[in-house]
Amino acid sequence: QSALTQPPSASGSPGQSVTIPCTGTSSDVGGYNYVSWYQQHPGKAPKVMISEVNKRPSGVPDRFSGSKSGNTAFLTVSGLQPEDEADYYCSSYAGRNIYLFGAGTTVTVL
Amino acid sequence: EVQLVESGGGLEKPGGSLRLSCSASGFTLSNAWMNWVRQAPGKGLEWVGLIKSKGDGGTIDYAAPVKGRFTISRDESKNTLYLQMDGLKTEDTAMYYCTKEESGSHPYWGQGTLVTVSS
Numbered sequence A: 001q002s003a004l005t006q007p008p009s010a011s012g013s014p015g016q017s018v019t020i021p022c023t024g025t026s027s028d029v030g031g032y033n034y035v036s037w038y039q040q041h042p043g044k045a046p047k048v049m050i051s052e053v054n055k056r057p058s059g060v061p062d063r064f065s066g067s068k069s070g071n072t073a074f075l076t077v078s079g080l081q082p083e084d085e086a087d088y089y090c091s092s093y094a095g096r097n098i099y100l101f102g103a104g105t106t107v108t109v110l
Numbered sequence B: 001e002v003q004l005v006e007s008g009g010g011l012e013k014p015g016g017s018l019r020l021s022c023s024a025s026g027f028t029l030s031n032a033w034m035n036w037v038r039q040a041p042g043k044g045l046e047w048v049g050l051i052k053s054k055g056d057g058g059t060i061d062y063a064a065p066v067k068g069r070f071t072i073s074r075d076e077s078k079n080t081l082y083l084q085m086d087g088l089k090t091e092d093t094a095m096y097y098c099t100k101e102e103s104g105s106h107p108y109w110g111q112g113t114l115v116t117v118s119s
Helices: none
Strands: A009-012 A018-023 A035-040 A047-050 A064-069 A072-077 A086-093 A099-101 A105-109 B003-007 B010-012 B018-025 B033-039 B045-051 B060-062 B070-075 B080-085 B094-102 B105-109 B113-117
Touching: A009 A018, A018 A086, A018 A105, A035 A064, A035 A072, A035 B105, A047 A064, A047 B105, A072 A086, A086 B045, A099 B045, B003 B094, B018 B033, B018 B094, B018 B113, B033 B070, B033 B080, B033 B105, B045 B070, B045 B080, B045 B094, B060 B070, B080 B094
Parallel strands: A009 A105, B010 B113
Antiparallel strands: A018 A072, A035 A047, A035 A086, A064 A072, A086 A099, A086 A105, B003 B018, B018 B080, B033 B045, B033 B094, B045 B060, B070 B080, B094 B105, B094 B113
């Protein structure tokens, strides 16, 4: 049960786009469409931004989008805004009632 | 409105025990898939375990690092989820969150309760 792989950091200027990859295996990310993404600001509980690979919950801005190709899922934040500066975590179902999280990516808005 | 409120965290010595509670409101706990997720200080999120709804058999499963030491349960009369933590290790130090799962994601989180394991 290894954690999913994410880059430790990503950055972009306001208005630009940033894409965060989340790499797993055929037993987790590649095998199920239960990939979700979470935003966490310092001292706060995580907030779901994307569920089931590409579904955006009510209230999440449409500049957040999700996709998947093979064993890698992606979170794209388009039109970066200062409030998007946060930690982002991916999560995937891994079969046999097990879930995995990624190590997290810190997004900096330059 | 779904609300989750954790309690029971604190300082405990290695080898000790703690029981965390997660009081749920706005839904019936036994009808939901509930999870525990933890976050060590300055680190990422780590899934701890889940309990399925009563209708889905109430299956309980755990992450490898806590299997055999932690026990998830619920009290339907109190609409409360529990995490019994025995044989605590220093590496169990973390903020512990309970979450309500829907379609493989965690849209509802509590505010967390901090567990510190130290001699």
